[in-house]
Amino acid sequence: MxxxxxxxxxxxxxxxxxxxxxxxxxxxxxxxxxxxxxxxxxxxxxxxxxxxxxxxxxxxxxxxxxxxxxxxxxxxxxxxxxxxxxxxxxxxGNITSVNAFKVVAEKGSGKHVAVFGHFPYLKDIRASARQLSVFELNPSEDEFSLERVPEVLPEAEVVAITSNAIINHTLDDILPYLNPKAFSVLVGPSTPLSPVLFEAGFDLLAGVRIxxxxxxxxxxxxxxxxxxxxxxxxxxxxx
Missing domain, CATH: 3.30.390.100 (Enolase-like; domain 1)
Incomplete structure (x- = not known):
């Protein structure tokens, strides 16, 4: 933790x-x-x-x-x-209202994209990405379990991680396998808008303003x- x-x-x-x-x-x-x-x-x-x-x-x-x-x-x-x-x-600073998954789709065009969490924008990302790897705690047939993170995640070039991974304490298990060159986003209304997360390696924080x-x-x-x-x-x- x-x-x-x-x-x-x-x-x-x-x-x-x-x-x-x-x-x-x-x-x-x-x-x-x-x-x-x-x-x-x-x-x-x-x-x-x-x-x-x-x-x-x-x-x-x-x-x-x-x-x-x-x-x-x-x-x-x-x-x-x-x-x-x-x-x-x-x-x-660099605050915008752009949809984070639009950024992921654009950054991930022709690349290997990894997404943690079953978000509603996966169809758009899949359409532009060379490869899409989706990780879930309870994966369906075309998704990966977290046990596959060490094998699959280091190859991903663009990564979006649900901020619920902070709540269920899986984020610390994911980050060591993040490719340092990958573009990474922590996304969801739970996201703490804290510089600590930039220090942890994230390039973009997508959360909410009340x-x-x-x-x-x-x-x-x-x-x-x-x-x-x-x-x-x-x-x-x-x-």
């Missing part, structure tokens, strides 16, 4: 928690700002969805909740990542999938 520890240690401020919401698809924590992360649960039927101190999470500081990111309980880790994101200040906390929380509470979410916009930040 070295990268998670690096992210946690990079945050030098704390703030009281104003609100915690664990929705069907998204988790939000409001503190210094409003942070968002995917709501992820372990793929087991009993007990893994229980959150420590549920009902009093709002009495903790955001820094305390961010420590939940270290938990092997993915639901707690979801809360932890949302709390971490609530403390981060979006870096100034525009209206009240409307965001309302839509998340009503089980909105991301395209239904109101109050947040997708942004990308280049190294």
């Amino acid at each position: 070295q990268l998670i520890n690096d992210l946690l240690n990079s945050v030098k401020i704390d703030a009281p928690v104003r609100n915690v919401l664990i929705g069907a698809h998204w988790t939000t924590v409001s503190s210094r700002g409003c942070g968002m992360a995917s709501t992820v649960m372990n793929p087991k039927p009993h007990g893994e969805g229980q959150v420590r101190d549920a009902g009093s999470l709002h009495l903790k500081s955001a820094g305390e909740l961010a420590q939940y990111l270290l938990s092997e309980n993915w639901l707690e880790a979801s809360v932890g990542l949302a709390a971490l994101n609530s403390l981060l200040e979006i870096p100034q 525009l209206d906390e009240t409307t965001l929380i309302q839509s998340v509470a009503q089980a909105a999938i991301f395209r239904q979410v109101i109050g947040a916009e997708l942004i990308t930040i280049a190294k």
Whole structure:
């Protein structure tokens, strides 16, 4: 969990928690700002969805909740990542609203592209790439399991990794096999917009900027999938 520890240690401020919401698809924590992360649960039927101190999470500081990111309980880790994101200040600089997968498709034209996570834009990437390798925790017939990472990933020239890999603690297992010359993107509303991730080797961070906390929380509470979410916009930040 070295990268998670690096992210946690990079945050030098704390703030009281104003609100915690664990929705069907998204988790939000409001503190210094409003942070968002995917709501992820372990793929087991009993007990893994229980959150420590549920009902009093709002009495903790955001820094305390961010420590939940270290938990092997993915639901707690979801809360932890949302709390971490609530403390981060979006870096100034190369911020755009370009779709990260459009960048991946363009960069990956005629190349070997690897994608971690089953995203809705895979058809476009497949159409332009010479080869597309898709990795999933529970792979379908034409996808790879994470056990194939050491064999397949070093050959990829463009790589997009879901930021949920932070929540399920697989990112540290993936990064050692990333080709240093590959163009790499960490993508998804859970993405911490932190310089630490550039230091870890990513070229592009694709996450969200919260525009209206009240409307965001309302839509998340009503089980909105991301395209239904109101109050947040997708942004990308280049190294």
